[in-house]
Amino acid sequence: MLEKTGIPTEEMIKEVFPSIDRINKGPVAVIECYQKIPCNPCVTACRFNAINIGDDINNLPELDIEKCTGCGMCVSKCPGLSIMLIDGSKSESTILFKIPYEFLPLPEEGTIVKGLNRKGEYITDVDVIKVLNPKSFDRTPVITVEVDRNYLYEFRNIRVEG
């Protein structure tokens, strides 16, 4: 399915997600890098050595969940926008997502925007909690949004309607 549509299957998505117990403990990275390409900025971005790619730069990155502190440094460093952070520790009914977002206009904190699935389809409204765009992120802003837990495996992006 990925080769034909660019969209991972539900099985592929669940394979790279941490357990619900881990998600509920606090922020943790999710790496959705499904295709072998020569790339490794995620590895160098992680000072906790939680991301490993092995000897071949074409290998898929593997996340060591035990080592991931949820610092978020890898999110803006992935050129493929393949990494996000999820955090289920704040509420029983919602999940905080930190996603890379390179479109303009950027959303504004405190507003509601459209939550999209991996096909770019609208699934639900989401609250914009934080917008981070420091120079060190090199033009890849990171947006924190609060999303209904029912969309844990579906939510992937936002649309800001100007």
Ligand code: SF4
């Ligand atoms: S969130 Fe932080 S600790 Fe976890 S993989 Fe990314 S850079 Fe490493």
Ligand code: SF4
């Ligand atoms: S930086 Fe992004 S695209 Fe490159 S290997 Fe890491 S997760 Fe994959």
